[in-house]
Amino acid sequence: MRLPYLSIDTEKVEANIKKMVSKAVQNSLDFRPHFKTHQSKQIGQLYKEQGVKGITVSSVYMADYFSSHGWKDITIAFPASVSFAPLYNKLLQNCSLTLLLTDSEVAKKLDSKLNSPVSVYIEIDPGYGRSGLAFDDFDAIKELKSTLESCKNLTFEGFYTHCGHTYKCRSKDAVKSLIEPIFASLGNLKQTFGGKICFGDTPSCSILEHFDGIDQISPGNFAFYDWMQYHIGSCNPEEIAVTMHCEVVAKYEQRNEVLIHGGAVHFSKDFILNNDNEPIYGVLVDDCQSNSPSYIKSLSQEHGIVSCSKSTIELISVGDVLEFYPIHSCLTANLMREYVTKTGEVISQFGSGAPYQLY
Amino acid sequence: MRLPYLSIDTEKVEANIKKMVSKAVQNSLDFRPHFKTHQSKQIGQLYKEQGVKGITVSSVYMADYFSSHGWKDITIAFPASVSFAPLYNKLLQNCSLTLLLTDSEVAKKLDSKLNSPVSVYIEIDPGYGRSGLAFDDFDAIKELKSTLESCKNLTFEGFYTHCGHTYKCRSKDAVKSLIEPIFASLGNLKQTFGGKICFGDTPSCSILEHFDGIDQISPGNFAFYDWMQYHIGSCNPEEIAVTMHCEVVAKYEQRNEVLIHGGAVHFSKDFILNNDNEPIYGVLVDDCQSNSPSYIKSLSQEHGIVSCSKSTIELISVGDVLEFYPIHSCLTANLMREYVTKTGEVISQFGSGAPYQLY
Numbered sequence: 001m002r003l004p005y006l007s008i009d010t011e012k013v014e015a016n017i018k019k020m021v022s023k024a025v026q027n028s029l030d031f032r033p034h035f036k037t038h039q040s041k042q043i044g045q046l047y048k049e050q051g052v053k054g055i056t057v058s059s060v061y062m063a064d065y066f067s068s069h070g071w072k073d074i075t076i077a078f079p080a081s082v083s084f085a086p087l088y089n090k091l092l093q094n095c096s097l098t099l100l101l102t103d104s105e106v107a108k109k110l111d112s113k114l115n116s117p118v119s120v121y122i123e124i125d126p127g128y129g130r131s132g133l134a135f136d137d138f139d140a141i142k143e144l145k146s147t148l149e150s151c152k153n154l155t156f157e158g159f160y161t162h163c164g165h166t167y168k169c170r171s172k173d174a175v176k177s178l179i180e181p182i183f184a185s186l187g188n189l190k191q192t193f194g195g196k197i198c199f200g201d202t203p204s205c206s207i208l209e210h211f212d213g214i215d216q217i218s219p220g221n222f223a224f225y226d227w228m229q230y231h232i233g234s235c236n237p238e239e240i241a242v243t244m245h246c247e248v249v250a251k252y253e254q255r256n257e258v259l260i261h262g263g264a265v266h267f268s269k270d271f272i273l274n275n276d277n278e279p280i281y282g283v284l285v286d287d288c289q290s291n292s293p294s295y296i297k298s299l300s301q302e303h304g305i306v307s308c309s310k311s312t313i314e315l316i317s318v319g320d321v322l323e324f325y326p327i328h329s330c331l332t333a334n335l336m337r338e339y340v341t342k343t344g345e346v347i348s349q350f351g352s353g354a355p356y357q358l359y
Numbered sequence: 360m361r362l363p364y365l366s367i368d369t370e371k372v373e374a375n376i377k378k379m380v381s382k383a384v385q386n387s388l389d390f391r392p393h394f395k396t397h398q399s400k401q402i403g404q405l406y407k408e409q410g411v412k413g414i415t416v417s418s419v420y421m422a423d424y425f426s427s428h429g430w431k432d433i434t435i436a437f438p439a440s441v442s443f444a445p446l447y448n449k450l451l452q453n454c455s456l457t458l459l460l461t462d463s464e465v466a467k468k469l470d471s472k473l474n475s476p477v478s479v480y481i482e483i484d485p486g487y488g489r490s491g492l493a494f495d496d497f498d499a500i501k502e503l504k505s506t507l508e509s510c511k512n513l514t515f516e517g518f519y520t521h522c523g524h525t526y527k528c529r530s531k532d533a534v535k536s537l538i539e540p541i542f543a544s545l546g547n548l549k550q551t552f553g554g555k556i557c558f559g560d561t562p563s564c565s566i567l568e569h570f571d572g573i574d575q576i577s578p579g580n581f582a583f584y585d586w587m588q589y590h591i592g593s594c595n596p597e598e599i600a601v602t603m604h605c606e607v608v609a610k611y612e613q614r615n616e617v618l619i620h621g622g623a624v625h626f627s628k629d630f631i632l633n634n635d636n637e638p639i640y641g642v643l644v645d646d647c648q649s650n651s652p653s654y655i656k657s658l659s660q661e662h663g664i665v666s667c668s669k670s671t672i673e674l675i676s677v678g679d680v681l682e683f684y685p686i687h688s689c690l691t692a693n694l695m696r697e698y699v700t701k702t703g704e705v706i707s708q709f710g711s712g713a714p715y716q717l718y
Binding site: 036 | 438620660678694
């Protein structure tokens with residue numbers, strides 16, 4: 001196997017999907033998982049086998065990839081762009097699309113360029129500060145909704161909201177406290193304007209048991225999880241379904257560090273901070289639940305430096321292949337662009353940043 | 360053109376190469392540029408046209424890519440691994456290889472598995488703390504050198520050193536002060552053990568005028584530069600040869616921010632800190648030299664939030680395509696995997712993290 005590689009435990013992926021499907025069923029939620037995490041037709045198949053029909057993606061290019069692999073009902077969870085109208089029209093020949101909008105002018109221009117009906121969610125910013133109309137900005141929401149109602153091809157479907165600020169939480173209770181008032185505001189929105197509510201970051205969907213007023217969830221990362229999710233409280237380490245495998249190329253016992261072939265072009269530079277406010281770019285699987293887990297303390301393009309406990313470094317030799325939990329599996333998967341199963345099968349994927357000929 | 364895209368100004372690349380070639384000639388240095396930054400056979404051609412014959416890469420896979428595109432003299436600037444012996448042997452059928460070693464045991468094992476002669480640099484850690492033997496650890500250096508001298512296929516060539524800690528400098532003087540004692544130590548090493556000295560981070564190679572005792576330089580990033588290099592003092596903004604082009608998908612005037620389609624899968628999550636200790640993931644070209652340049656303040660997978668000055672945001676409309684200097688062009692290029700020239704030609708590249716069949 002080419003080193004470094006990203007291994008996948010498909011049984012864990014299936015178990016993670018099954019758990020989320022059950023939660024959706026119990027709460028009468030429509031489950032439209034986000035496929036930006038895995039970006040793979042083969043992994044998409046694991047969802048299909050559990051009855052999933054509608055999916056969420058993060059770009060029109062990714063929508064095209066999954067549409068060409070048999071998915072017929074796709075939400076593009078990114079503000080729609082007028083410049084993509086020809087591509088939306090191409091996709092609409094083979095599948096249903098749901099788009100996100102936050103701007104009446106964009107809605108009007110887009111409507112005039114579409115050839116077929118499209119469902120639209122008004123994106124609502126739940127205080128995360130990234131994208132969407134503020135959920136107390138009733139004037140703007142009312143204006144956009146009435147614009148949509150006057151459109152030929154665009155149909156108001158409801159509201160989409162992504163609570164990305166749960167990623168800053170560091171306990172289940174913190175996630176619950178953050179989400180409680182957001183659910184109240186979304187309920188208010190629904191009562192005032194009607195439509196469905198789609199909601200769905202992985203921490204909330206993993207940690208919450210009840211989803212009052214919510215109609216649809218669209219988490220993505222939960223299929224793989226990662227060390228950041230464990231840190232937040234979304235999963236146990238045993239549920240993390242992807243791990244990086246990297247060769248030890250040098251050992252520096254004086255500083256209790258080993259050098260691995262695994263860098264920023266493999267892991268990505270996303271990190272969490274440890275208790276000493278120092279970045280962690282990956283965690284060694286072997287001693288991850290000990291008092292002093294070994295972790296990747298720095299990454300350059302192809303080099304990674306692993307800080308080890310004394311007892312762990314004694315067990316490591318140059319040439320060993322070490323296994324690491326990624327900090328953020330979405331970005332690691334996007335960089336690695338393929339997965340290796342436990343039986344050695346290679347699973348391909350789309351790869352967002354890659355050249356992709358849609359035209 | 361598919362958005363977002365990474366544009367390249369090949370005239371700037373040629374000018375950057377020319378400047379470094381001249382500096383090498385003036386200082387009688389062998390110039391072996393690092394190709395990990397661009398990873399592209401077409402951009403490699405621009406070096407060939409300026410007389411470059413030997414190159415540096417960061418993995419055996421990248422060596423294979425460039426070897427298959429006509430490069431015959433390649434240094435793999437990453438500690439050599441015994442597990443790669445079959446691949447080194449494959450490469451040696453078509454080109455000369457220089458490998459890096461830091462470990463006598465690895466040297467012995469590797470020697471026994473190679474079919475042809477290979478030049479070896481002993482890697483020296485100049486205080487960066489990443490890889491290599493400390494330059495005052497004469498015992499270890501002596502042992503490794505004498506191991507190499509007893510090898511059948513491995514030949515001691517000299518010392519390789521990468522001063523990655525220049526990336527933490529924030530002025531030309533800081534770079535000079537950091538490097539001065541390192542040159543003294545490298546000179547001492549050369550006097551004691553003989554061999555050549557290869558040296559070569561982009562800040563040092565861009566900022567220093569004299570390279571006393573150095574035989575070879577291997578910078579990479581200088582061909583493109585980026586905002587981090589400008590921040591260090593290595594270049595002017597006008598010398599940055601690659602820029603990201605991203606569409607504005609929403610405008611939030613209340614918070615002086617615009618949302619772009621351009622995220623962590625395009626820019627990478629590398630950042631520098633501004634004066635308020637907040638991260639910057641990209642800088643708007645248009646007002647980059649104003650008192651308050653607009654910059655990307657956060658990135659998620661496909662979303663980027665740009666913090667703008669009041670005067671700049673007034674000029675921006677939804678649907679506009681904005682141009683940004685990347686913070687770290689090596690990682691942005693690796694993610695984008697292709698370049699678009701000013702005349703619309705698409706230049707392909709290797710892509711380190713990508714599946715690559717060498718076996």
